[in-house]
Every structure is written in structure tokens, then in C-alpha cells.
Amino acid sequence: MTLLIQTLASGVAAGAVYALIAVGFSLIYKTTRIINLAQGDLAILGGYLSYTYLRVGLPLPVALIAGVLSTGVAAAVIERVALRPLYKRPLAIPILCTVGIAVLLESTMQLIWGSLPLFLPPVASTTPWHVEGIAITPLQVVMFAIATASAIGLLLGIGRTRIGRAMRGCAEDAEVTSLFGVNPDRMYLLAFTVGGLLAGLAGILIVPTIGLLPSSGLNLSVIGFSAAVLGGLGSLPGAILGGVLISILVNVTEVYVSSNYAYGVVYLIMAVVLLVRVRGLLGDDLEAVRRI
Secondary structure, three states: OHHHHHHHHHHHHHHHHHHHHHHHHHHHHHHHOOOOOOHHHHHHHHHHHHHHHHHOOOOHHHHHHHHHHHHHHHHHHHHHHHHHHHOOOOOHHHHHHHHHHHHHHHHHHHHHHOOOOEOOOOOOOOOOEEEOOEEEOHHHHHHHHHHHHHHHHHHHHHHHOHHHHHHHHHHHOHHHHHOOOOOHHHHHHHHHHHHHHHHHHHHHHHHHHHOEOOOHHHHHHHHHHHHHHHHOOOOHHHHHHHHHHHHHHHHHHHHHOOHHHHHHHHHHHHHHHHHHOOOOOOOOOOHHHHOO
16 A cells, blocks of 8 residues: 555656646647647757756756746747748648657757766755655655646636637637737747746656656657646646646556556557547547547
8 A cells, every 4th residue: 555655646746747748738739729749859858958057057946947948938939930830731730840840859959968868956855755654755745846836827827817818719719819909929929938838847847857868758748748638638727637647557557567568558548538538538629639
């Protein structure tokens, strides 16, 4: 029982971070109807940029914040340069474009920083606290707290502010929304920028536990996208729930079955959702996944 509780606790802490990537997927889709399959690579880019800022002499907190902000800028550049011309094209074209962007980001990171793992200091201590036989590290607590606070803040911002309503309106009908004084292009840019910030934040939180490698972005994209689909693509609360559930299932599989099957479980979950409940757990858009 102690091992199960330990596994669940670790899964919840990591799941809160994976949820940030899933929320980025859902937010961008909710606003632009584009699936940005480069989200995981942006998370790793945030880790590498923070590592670089740290190496040039910036204090760790400043380096981490600068890495997150730089990732948001990178996402904004990607939207403006690569994706904006494709909004009116068939859905498959921008999706394939984001796949190409993911490959380009991974290749660029490998070219600049190499293929060997690098070390980014964690935001908190990894020395565990022992509570009733369960080991919980300050890093896990901080990861959960920061990710949860960020997700809740975003949910409130999207649900209760004029900008949030404008972003939702652009997803439904950009032309009609523009008649009310909303600039859809700015909303699309904002969605990608916030998605990049979420990815960068997830990167600096999770990289100290999974390692800083260019190839890690693919796994993060798979987990984040699967979590978004499980929760309901376009549903921000669903993305949060999906991230936590996916992480728990991956951890349970690693502990009780084998780490070789952990990511296979992610693909299996996504396949089951697509076959049984297309809208996901909390989604209400039946066409969201069918269009992919």
C-alpha cells in the first residue's frame, strides 16, 4: 500500500506539469483550431535556454524566468512566421507544419547543445521528506504548486476576462468576432505565446527529473497531446485532469509492470478514447478530434 501511495504521489506531481503542456495544446486548438505538435519540443527548448542563461552567470531564478519568457517569444515567432499564412488552409497542412517545426527544433537543439544529457538545477531540493513511510521531495511539492497555480490562473483568465472571451469567440467564428472589434490575428498570437510560456514553465519544472535531451521533446508532446485528447481537446479543465491521469497511469505501469510499456500505455489510452469517447472526459466538441 505504501508503494502504491508513493507511486500515486509522484504521478500527481509530474502530472500537474504534464497538464501544463496539455493545457497549451488545448488553448491553442481552442483559439486557432491548430494542433501544435511542437509543444513538447518548446518545453525542452525552455530548459536549454534556462541552462544557457545560467551558464552565462545569471542567478538560477532569473535564468529560469528568462528561459520561460524566451520560450514564449519563440512560440510567438513560430506563429507569426510559419503558421499565420496557413490558418485558411486545410487542417492537415498546419498540423504537418508543426511536425516540421518540432523536427527543426530538435535538430537545432542537438546542433547547439549536443546530444549528451545536460543538467539543469531543480527549482527546489530533491532531499525527500518521509511521511508515514512515503518519500516526498520539496521539488515535487513545488512542481505541483507552481503548475496548479498557473493552470488555475489561466482558467480564471480565460473564463472571466474580455480577452478570454475574445479568444473563445475567435475559435467559433473569427469573422463575426472581428465585427465586435476583436483582432483575430492578435488572439492567435496571444494563444501561441501563452502556450509557449506554459511549455517553457513545464520544461524548467520537469527537465531536472527527466534529463535535458533534445529527443525528450517527442515524449512530452505525446504525453501532452494524449492528456489533451483524454480530457477533451479544447477543454482546459479536461487537459488538467488528463495530464494527472496519464501521469499516474504511466507511473503505475513503470512500477508494477515495466518501464518498457509505460509509453505504450499512453498510446493505448489515446486509441481507446478515440474509439470509445471521441469528445474525451470533459470535452463537448465532437468534431475536435475527428478533424485531426
